[in-house]
Amino acid sequence: MGERNLGAAVIGLKMGSGHLRGYASNPKTTVVAICDPDKDLLERRREEYGPRMAVTDYRELLNEPDIHIVSVASPDYFHAEQCVSFLKAGKDVLCEKPLTLGLEEALGIVQAVRETGRRFMVGQVCRYAPGFALAKRLVDRGEIGDLYLVESEYAHSYREARGAGDWRVDPRREPFIGGGCHAVDLLRWVAGDPVEAFAYANHKCLTDWPMNDCTMAVYRFPNEVIGKVMVSVGCVRPYTMRSVFYGTEGTIVCDNQSSSIQMCSRKNFGSEPSFADFPVEIAHHNVTAEIAEFVECISGDKPIPTNELEGARTVAACLAAVESARSGKPERVARIESV
Ligand SMILES: NC(=O)c1ccc[n+]([C@@H]2O[C@H](COP(=O)([O-])OP(=O)(O)OC[C@H]3O[C@@H](n4cnc5c(N)ncnc54)[C@H](O)[C@@H]3O)[C@@H](O)[C@H]2O)c1
Numbered sequence: 001m002g003e004r005n006l007g008a009a010v011i012g013l014k015m016g017s018g019h020l021r022g023y024a025s026n027p028k029t030t031v032v033a034i035c036d037p038d039k040d041l042l043e044r045r046r047e048e049y050g051p052r053m054a055v056t057d058y059r060e061l062l063n064e065p066d067i068h069i070v071s072v073a074s075p076d077y078f079h080a081e082q083c084v085s086f087l088k089a090g091k092d093v094l095c096e097k098p099l100t101l102g103l104e105e106a107l108g109i110v111q112a113v114r115e116t117g118r119r120f121m122v123g124q125v126c127r128y129a130p131g132f133a134l135a136k137r138l139v140d141r142g143e144i145g146d147l148y149l150v151e152s153e154y155a156h157s158y159r160e161a162r163g164a165g166d167w168r169v170d171p172r173r174e175p176f177i178g179g180g181c182h183a184v185d186l187l188r189w190v191a192g193d194p195v196e197a198f199a200y201a202n203h204k205c206l207t208d209w210p211m212n213d214c215t216m217a218v219y220r221f222p223n224e225v226i227g228k229v230m231v232s233v234g235c236v237r238p239y240t241m242r243s244v245f246y247g248t249e250g251t252i253v254c255d256n257q258s259s260s261i262q263m264c265s266r267k268n269f270g271s272e273p274s275f276a277d278f279p280v281e282i283a284h285h286n287v288t289a290e291i292a293e294f295v296e297c298i299s300g301d302k303p304i305p306t307n308e309l310e311g312a313r314t315v316a317a318c319l320a321a322v323e324s325a326r327s328g329k330p331e332r333v334a335r336i337e338s339v
Pocket residue numbers: 011012013014015016035036037038041058073074075076078096097098123125162163164165167178285
């Protein structure tokens with residue numbers, strides 16, 4: 001179908017610019033509205049994408065009948081209110097990660113999706129990074145046998161990424177949830193829902209920020225799989241999400257920045273273990289692919305892989321680690337039931 005029959009609106013136009021590109025390049029969608037309180041940015045994006053409406057307050061868009069899909073890409077604190085408002089106004093919503101910073105707000109979104117019957121996706125975009133997607137396929141195909149250990153790190157310096165108006169510099173915005181949700185979601189995708197977390201955290205890099213900047217968490221996953229997630233947002237190094245999946249028959253090393261992933265499996269080495277390279281495209285924030293899938297799910301009435309429950313479960317897994325770093329004890333991950 002080549003017809004552009006779905007109208008899209010994007011709220012928050014920095015990360016949201018990736019969403020605008022995704023809708024503008026999708027044959028089934030048209031950008032009809034944009035929203036950002038920054039008037040200069042709003043004007044620049046209006047000139048670039050030519051939407052029918054450009055507003056500074058999202059509420060002006062709630063009753064517009066030609067808006068079918070809304071991307072919420074505003075700072076995390078606004079996700080719950082904006083998502084619930086658009087769902088109740090009858091729109092399908094794609095919300096940037098993290099779904100929310102707390103569980104109550106996440107459950108509010110889950111309930112709003114249930115009540116309205118609208119379609120919802122959370123932007124856990126790492127599932128669309130070609131390297132991670134290939135790693136997941138290899139694990140699912142049994143290429144490395146039975147998983148026993150999974151690890152992922154989110155090492156991303158926030159020194160120059162305080163956010164518009166410094167919104168990231170806020171004790172509510174735990175880096176383990178805000179950015180670490182990428183690594184936690186990746187492990188959940190590959191290994192299932194963790195049941196318990198134990199974590200240590202420290203605060204030695206971003207000393208003028210009000211929260212810990214490094215956390216190391218160990219998770220207990222189903223089937224006795226152990227998981228490790230490291231999050232450092234004060235690190236001095238290029239961004240990486242290096243991840244390793246260990247199975248009884250092999251090991252996969254991958255990230256979202258490199259042009260290949262590596263697998264060592266009993267099948268592919270002779271006398272000495274060695275890694276084989278599998279080339280992949282580099283597309284670490286593949287929002288265009290994420291939007292393409294959302295649009296396909298909406299127009300083909302298919303289930304959405306990263307739905308509101310997935311978003312809430314990732315928030316719950318992150319919160320257990322944050323709580324453990326505070327309490328000094330292992331903490332259970334809250335279970336989020338499907339219905
Ligand atoms: N998927 C990813 O890898 C990824 C990467 C970066 C950011 N994000 C997420 O995207 C969201 C935005 O992050 P960012 O990096 O663009 O932050 P940013 O600070 O660079 O930009 C935020 C934008 O939102 C606007 N804004 C502020 N309050 C608003 C409101 N009430 N309504 C609408 N717009 C508002 C600001 O004016 C600014 O233009 C966050 O939830 C963040 O976690 C995701």
